[in-house]
Amino acid sequence: MPGWPAGPLGSSGPMIDTRLLLDDFEVTAARLARKKVDPALPEAARDLARRRREQVRRVDEARSAMNAGSARVGALMRAGRRAEADDLRAELASRRAEVDELEATLREIGAELDDVVLRIPNLPADDVPDGAGEEDNVVLRTHGFDPSVYAGAKWAPHWEVAERLGIFDAERAAKLSGGMFSVLRGDGARLLRALVTFALDLNRDHYEEILPPHLVRTETISRTGHLTKFDTQAYRVRDDDLWLVPTAEVPLMGLHQGEILPEAGLPRRYMAYTVCWRREAGAAGKDTRGLQRVHEFHKVELVKLCKPEDGEAELEALLADAERPLQILGLPYRVVLLCAGDLTFSASKVYDLEVYAPGVDKWLEVSSISLVTDFQARRGQIRFRREGGGVEFVHSLNGSGLATPRVWAAILELGQQPDGTVRLPAALAPYLGRDAIG
RNA sequence: GGAGGGAUGGCAGAGCGGCCGAAUGCGAGGCUCUUGAAAAGCCUUGGGAGGCGACUCCCCGGGGGUUCGAAUCCCUCUCCCUCCGCCA
Structure with a gap:
């Protein structure tokens, strides 16, 4: 069975759960600090994860509108209302461009997030002793x-x-x-x-x-x-x-x-x-x-x-x-x-x-x-x-x-x-x- | 290496570019009936993201394209099957 679902970020390399950064940042950052992780990394990841979440919402909303419009075109065609369908079709073409743009931005944010997250290691277990090396x-x-x-x-x-x-x-x-x-x-x-x-x-x-x-x-x-x-x-x-x-x-x-x-x-x-x-x-x-x-x-x-x-x-x-x-x-x-x-x-x-x-x-x-x-x-x-x-x-x-x-x-x-x-x-x-x- | 065919839900297997996240069968879970079981009937049954929720979005082997709209059309990659060749 070749081809399995891509991970949340579609990236390579293992990674931590970005939800930990989103929902429990203080604790997660403190644990990462024990592993000598640059504190700027989890902060950047959290901020990018937030931006990504917002952008996903924008994309979803735009797509939802697109889908509804497309369904209406289908309904009009079936009803034989050709002219109306053609008008709506023209309108939807420009919405398509809008969606494409939002998606491009989402991909950019995703790539940036990827870049940061891939540098964040796994969290140390709590019973692991402190130490530098x-x-x-x-x-x-x-x-x-x-x-x-x-x-x-x-x-x-x-x-x-x-x-x-x-x-x-x-x-x-x-x-x-x-x-x-x-x-x-x-x-x-x-x-x-x-x-x-x-x-x-x-x-x-x-x-x-x-x-x-x-x-x-x-x-x-x-x-x-x-x-x-x-x-x-x-x-x-x-x-x-x-x-x-x-x-x-x-x-x-x-x-x-x-x-x-x-x-x-x-x-x-x-x-x-x-x-x-x-x-x-x-x-x-x-x-x-x-x-x-x-x-x-x-x-x-x-x-x-x-x-x-x-x-x-x-x-x-x-x-x-x-x-x-x-x-x-x-x-x-x-x-x-x-x-x-x-x-x-x-x-x-x-x-x-x-x-x-x-x-x-x-x-x-x-x-x-x-x-x-x-x-x-x-x-x-x-x-x-x-x-x-x-x-x-x-x-x-x-x-x-x-x-x-x-x-x-x-x-x-x-x-x-x-x-x-x-x-x-x-x-x-x-x-x-x-x-x-x- | 050459020629051809295929990949859809746990499995099997449909799917004129819109009414398809997807018929039907099997399997699984729940309920009804039953002393119990079987049979029969009814219902449920993929994954992911977001939202308190109604609900919305994405996924029909992977990736890309055409289109207002793709499981369905095109390109490409991977895997599987059949035949030919080669080979430990």
């Missing part, structure tokens, strides 16, 4: 991390470990595709495949596994908020109107775009393993060594659609689902609650999961568990029908179920042995048929 995030808990184990000892970075074992070939990857690409070999390739299968198997009872296309339309990707003036992360296929998915979240969220789901069908829980492509524009020189940041990687993504009142509970459950593989693999990690100022554009509340990698001595972000509320659903027109009647937007959530190559890299750094081999998590033995590489 990364430094104000809150580490909620740390799991399986004993700093004394890593103090002093010599831990090689994963690229050294991997190249020594011959399972990672950065040089040939560069030859094939350039920097920030990878070639995995032998047990390295198998380890990655094992991680993916392990994660899918782990969640098979709670999520429906989807194998989606890796190329999506402009329409699909822009309605998830991953293609905006400000987001140039995705690769475009040159000769077709298609984009390589930067995350499986894009096709998964796209699944129900334009649909009205039955309440009984919620929540929907989907998972998908896909390759992910990201241009990483603007990240030049950051984490370029090894596999912390690459243009092409493999990931199992979890996505949920639920009723608004279930969002919080689903978020906690999603967090648990993302932690489980790290626990079973025995990786030291911590749970970070992002402060309002560090929240991503579309999210209202986010937990980051970070695995400790001793070789680079860093906490690597391996999952970002996000509650998006109705922000994406509004843009994608994903709704549900209450059993008692009434149609509302669903709330959406997403997070990585398991993200390579960072988990892959962490396993290599954490498992390294004095003899140069790498001990692998026992949970992967069924997939690899061994417990060590080298």
